[in-house]
């Protein structure tokens with residue numbers, strides 16, 4: 526069987542220790558399900574406590590610095606994430622690209638720093654609404670991948686790419702299933718061009734307003750190997766419903 530679907534919740538700047546109860550409930554639900562891989566990316570401050578609170582799900586971070594240590598006030602490095610108990614990190618999320626000026630070159634450096642520390646990576650790409658409307662979506666995403674995919678022998682080990690149209694994040698709008706499939710096929714082609722045969726093993730996740738009602742259909746689209754979920758990952762009730770939909774869509 527191919528890889529099980531990978532369903533990852535991005536808590537963004539949400540969550541204090543009071544919300545660990547949600548993570549525990551998600552973990553209990555995930556432990557009862559087969560053939561699905563579940564993970565949460567809480568804020569830095571919760572990584573260690575969440576890792577201690579759960580058994581089965583993966584725990585990761587939402588960003589890392591390009592350097593392992595140094596005079597970078599307020600930043601967190603990939604080795605620090607490992608030390609805190611993280612197993613992966615999201616890099617290149619559109620909110621970081623837009624609000625923190627992260628370029629493709631910075632995203633690539635972060636991905637390579639994460640890989641050097643042994644972390645899994647979820648590398649985000651996606652077009653804006655204006656880019657979609659002007660017919661440039663595939664060109665934009667292909668260019669982002671060309672500039673930000675990690676290089677090196679082990680580059681595809683533990684690498685996932687998340688296609689997240691910026692206009693679908695937090696808006697309740699999703700692309701058509703045909704558009705999702707077409708973009709995921711284009712990403713697969715770019716991965717093959719970059720990595721050869723190993724590019725076939727990289728999971729491609731869809732992200733942007735995934736919920737329990739649309740998850741099964743989105744996950745059934747061509748080359749979609751999982752979902753990156755923002756708002757609907759904040760409660761066990763809504764996130765678990767997506768995980769269940771991901772499993773039932775495969776039966």
Ligand code: PEP
Pocket residue numbers: 535689693694695696732733734735753754755756757
């Ligand atoms: C995200 O920002 O990664 C995301 C997918 O958000 P949402 O599910 O809330 O659209």
